[in-house]
Amino acid sequence: MAASGFGDPTVSWSILLRADLRAAADPGAVGRGLAQACARYPHLGPPPAVEQAEDLACPRARFAELPYADGEPRVRAAVSTNEPALLIAAHHGACDGLGLLALLGAALDIQVTSGATGVGDRPSAESFVRSAARRVNEALFHPPARVEPTPTGQAGELLLTHQEPRTAWGTGVLTAAAATAVAAWNRRHHGHPTPLVAAVGVSRRGGDNIAPRDESAFLRLPIPRDADSADIRARLAEQAPEPQFPSSPGMLTTLGTRLLGHRLGSSFLVSNLGPVSTSDDVRALAFHPAASGRSAVAFGAVTVADTTTLTLRVRARDFHRDSAAELLSGLVTELRDPIGHR
Incomplete structure (x- = not known):
């Protein structure tokens, strides 16, 4: 599969994980660990050069926005020279969110696991062709609501983070919020x-x-206006995953995705890496899933040690930084004090 050929061809499909550490990571050791992972898993491509930067904000923006070219590494890494922090990114067609945790373990030579349970071999309810036809009909006649933008005309993406004391918010609670x-x-x-x-x-x-590796699936869940966390948890437990996007989607599928991209997909995406167990070297993690679909709004969550980190990823052309911060703040408020409990 070409590095750029995964779902919506207008999206970089780069997913990112930042690790705040107790001690500075050695760039050479990080590079050797990732090189060993790339040798063991050839689909990751050539081993990446480990960048060094005072502030990881610049490489983070570039890692998020820059498409992955054929023949180049599908993993990216940077180490901060100003604070103990490590940034790892990967093309989502090669690696999913849990895969990023595996790369973190390889980079730091530590054991990493997550409490995420996964959906196992739960089957899709229909073929990709049938699903695509249904989605085109939806896009043409009754597209889902988008997250209302506050247009800016700016290029790039905004990636925001918010940290809370360790919590037990599961995916159903996060989705409902x-x-x-x-x-x-x-x-x-x-x-x-x-x-x-x-x-x-x-x-x-x-x-x-x-x-x-990429062993991901995604659930596409219509949200009734009166749904609460219990309803959404129950629906998620039964929802069939969407069919896997083909590795060679064909000209018509690619053209249709481009033409209907502003009406296709979901209102927003939620991805939760769950409670992560690792060495004491890792103080906090921040996970930024890929933002695509009708709104290109993605909420991420991950918990490690004493910290739960929530993230928001949006297109800069659609949101001012202040408005994106307001949207993320709304999620935090709802998680802390669900509307049904006020």
């Missing part, structure tokens, strides 16, 4: 009242058996 926060956002910004559709990134494997 995101839906409530987005619905409230749209009401404040005169968004279309069409029902929301959440995309939920999940894994086929559990977090106790991770490797730098």
Whole structure:
């Protein structure tokens, strides 16, 4: 599969993981660890050069936005020279979120696991062709609500993070909170009242058996206006995964994705790496899933040690930094104090 050929061809499909450490990582050791992983898993491509930067914000933006070219590494890494921190990115067609955790383990030579359970071999309910036809019909006649933008005309992406004391928010709770926060956002910004559709990134494997591969699936979940966390958890437990996007999608599929990209997909995506167990060297993690679909709005979550980190990833052309921060703040507020408990 070409590095750029994964789902929406207008998206970089780069996923990122930042690790805040207790001691500075050695760039040489990080490079050797990732080179060993690339040798063991050839689909990752050539081993990456490990960059060094005072501030990881610059490589983070570049890693997020730059497409992966054929023949080049599908893994990227940078080490901060100003603080003990490490950044790892990968093309989502080669590695999923749990795979990033495996790369973190390889880079630091530590054991890493997650409490994520995965969906195992839960089958899709229909073929890709049938699903694509249904999605085109939806895009043409009744597209899901998008997260109402605050247009800027700026290029690039915004990646925001927020840390909380360690919590036990599961994916169902996170999805319900995101839906409530987005619905409230749209009401404040005169968004279309069409029902929301959440995309939920999940894994086929559990977090106790991770490797730098893409074994992801995603659940596409229409959100009823009166749904609460219990409803959404129950629906997620039964929802069939969407069919796997073909490695060679063909000209018509690619053209259709480009033409209908502003109407296809979900309202937002949620991906939760769960509670992560690792060495004491890791103080905090921040996970940024790929942002695509109708809104290109992605919420991420991961917990390690005493910290749960929530993230938001959006297109800079659609959100001012202040408005993106407001949207993320809405998620935090809903998680801390669900609307049904106020």
